[in-house]
Amino acid sequence: MGALRQLLLQHRDYRLVLSAGLISLTGDWILRTGLAYQVFLITGSTLASGGMLLASFLPQVLLGSLAGALVDRWDRLRTMIAANVLLAAGLLPLLIVDGPDRIWIVYAVMLWEGTVQIFFEPAEKALIPLLVDPRQLITANALNAQNADVARLIGGAAGGATAAWGGIGAVTLLNVSSFALSAFLLTRVAPRDEKAAGPPTDPPATAAGVARRTATGPVRRLRSFCSAALGPTWQHRPLRVVLGFVVLTGVGQGIMSTLFAPFVVDVLHGSGAAYGTVVSAQAVGGIAGGLATAVIGSRFRAVRLWVFGALLTGAIDLVIFCYPLVLRDAGVGPAIVCVVVVGLPASLMFTGLMTVIQDATDNAIRGRVFGALGAAEAASMLTGIAIGATCADAVGIIALLTAQGVGLIAGGCLAMVFTRRSAEPATAPADRPATATAPPAVPDPVERADRPA
Known part of the structure; x- marks a missing residue:
C-alpha cells in the first residue's frame, strides 16, 4: 500500500486527472445504459x-487514428477540458426527444458523443506519464484502469435507475x-510543457515550390497527415507486436460481448437476475484486481505483467467457458467465482500493456499511437461482434467463446516476442529515463512529412 499512498499523496494533478476521468466515464455509462433503456x-x-x-462506436473505428494525431498537435490538458464541455453541450438536444418521431436525435447525439470522446481518451493516456514519476507509472496506470470498472458499476446502475425514474x-x-464537473476538475490541473509535436515546418519557399504546393498541397498534406497518424504503429517493431495483440484480443472481446449473455442463459441455464449477478461480479473483480495491481505491480517489469496477465486471463476464461462440458449441473456459481478471480490477471495485463506502450513511444507521438491502437481495437471488436452474431448457431456458443480464451493465450505468447526484444539495449524516449522496457524512440513523421528528400 505504500506505493499507492505515496502516489496519491505526492501528485495532486494526477489525483485531479484520475477523478475527472472517473466522473467522465461514469457519465458515459449513465448515458449508454439510460438511453438504451429509454430507446x-x-x-x-x-x-x-x-x-x-453502433452510432457511438463507429467514430472510434473511422477516426480514432486521425484524432490521436491531432491530440499530439494540441495541448492535451486543454483538449480534455474542451472535450468534456463539448460532450455536455452535445447532450442538450436530447431534452426535446419525446416520441418515436424524434428518435433520430438520439442517434445524432450518440454519433457526436462518440466522435468527441475519441479525443479525450488518447489525450488522457498520453498525459499520465507526464504527471507521475517513472517508477510510479505502473501504479498510476493500474488505478486509471480501475476507473472503467468503477464507472461501469456506478454508471450502469445510476443510468438504469435514472431512466426509469425521470x-x-x-x-x-x-x-x-458529470461532464461539467469533470471539466472543472481538469481546470485545476497545473499547465505543463507537454513537448507535443507541432505543425510541420515548411522549407524555404521558391517559385516552383510554391506552384507545386499550390497544385498538390491538400492531397499531399492529407497523405502526410494520415502517414503521421498511422506510421509510428507500423514502423516500430515493439508496437507492431502490440498491434497484433490488440487485434487478436479485440476479436475475442467482440465475440464475448455478443455471446456472454446467451452463454449464461442458454448454457448455464441462468435467469436474467443471474446474468446481472455475473456482470456485477465481473466489475467487482476488476476493481479488486486493479487495487491489487496498484499495490504490487511496481515490483515487476511492465512487460512481465502484460505476458503473465494475458496467459492467466486466457486460461481462466477457458475454465469459465468449458466447465459446463464437465460439470453440467453446476449452474452459474463457478462462473461467478471465476469472473471475480480473473479480475487480477486482467488488470495485470491491461496495466502492463499500457505501460509498455507509454515506455515504447516518445511523448510527441504518444497520442497518435493510442489513437491508432484504439481504432484497431474497435475494428477488431466489430469483427468479433459480427462473428458472434452470425456463427453462434452453426459453430456453437461454447466453441466461439473458447476461441476467445485461446486468442488471449496466443496474444500472451505473441507478447513474449516483446520480452525478448526488450532485453536488448534501448534508448529511452526524450521525456522519460531509460527503463527495462523502453525501446528506441520513433522519429516523428509529422516533422518530415512535407519536406523534400
Missing part, C-alpha cells in the same frame, strides 16, 4: 437500441452535470 421503451425495438450503440430528460441533465 427500447419508446420504440419497442432491440434493433433501435443496438443502432444507438426518463431521457433526467438522464441528460445528470450526464451534463
Whole structure:
C-alpha cells in the first residue's frame, strides 16, 4: 500500500486527472445504459437500441487514428477540458426527444458523443506519464484502469435507475452535470510543457515550390497527415507486436460481448437476475484486481505483467467457458467465482500493456499511437461482434467463446516476442529515463512529412 499512498499523496494533478476521468466515464455509462433503456421503451425495438450503440462506436473505428494525431498537435490538458464541455453541450438536444418521431436525435447525439470522446481518451493516456514519476507509472496506470470498472458499476446502475425514474430528460441533465464537473476538475490541473509535436515546418519557399504546393498541397498534406497518424504503429517493431495483440484480443472481446449473455442463459441455464449477478461480479473483480495491481505491480517489469496477465486471463476464461462440458449441473456459481478471480490477471495485463506502450513511444507521438491502437481495437471488436452474431448457431456458443480464451493465450505468447526484444539495449524516449522496457524512440513523421528528400 505504500506505493499507492505515496502516489496519491505526492501528485495532486494526477489525483485531479484520475477523478475527472472517473466522473467522465461514469457519465458515459449513465448515458449508454439510460438511453438504451429509454430507446427500447419508446420504440419497442432491440434493433433501435443496438443502432444507438453502433452510432457511438463507429467514430472510434473511422477516426480514432486521425484524432490521436491531432491530440499530439494540441495541448492535451486543454483538449480534455474542451472535450468534456463539448460532450455536455452535445447532450442538450436530447431534452426535446419525446416520441418515436424524434428518435433520430438520439442517434445524432450518440454519433457526436462518440466522435468527441475519441479525443479525450488518447489525450488522457498520453498525459499520465507526464504527471507521475517513472517508477510510479505502473501504479498510476493500474488505478486509471480501475476507473472503467468503477464507472461501469456506478454508471450502469445510476443510468438504469435514472431512466426509469425521470426518463431521457433526467438522464441528460445528470450526464451534463458529470461532464461539467469533470471539466472543472481538469481546470485545476497545473499547465505543463507537454513537448507535443507541432505543425510541420515548411522549407524555404521558391517559385516552383510554391506552384507545386499550390497544385498538390491538400492531397499531399492529407497523405502526410494520415502517414503521421498511422506510421509510428507500423514502423516500430515493439508496437507492431502490440498491434497484433490488440487485434487478436479485440476479436475475442467482440465475440464475448455478443455471446456472454446467451452463454449464461442458454448454457448455464441462468435467469436474467443471474446474468446481472455475473456482470456485477465481473466489475467487482476488476476493481479488486486493479487495487491489487496498484499495490504490487511496481515490483515487476511492465512487460512481465502484460505476458503473465494475458496467459492467466486466457486460461481462466477457458475454465469459465468449458466447465459446463464437465460439470453440467453446476449452474452459474463457478462462473461467478471465476469472473471475480480473473479480475487480477486482467488488470495485470491491461496495466502492463499500457505501460509498455507509454515506455515504447516518445511523448510527441504518444497520442497518435493510442489513437491508432484504439481504432484497431474497435475494428477488431466489430469483427468479433459480427462473428458472434452470425456463427453462434452453426459453430456453437461454447466453441466461439473458447476461441476467445485461446486468442488471449496466443496474444500472451505473441507478447513474449516483446520480452525478448526488450532485453536488448534501448534508448529511452526524450521525456522519460531509460527503463527495462523502453525501446528506441520513433522519429516523428509529422516533422518530415512535407519536406523534400
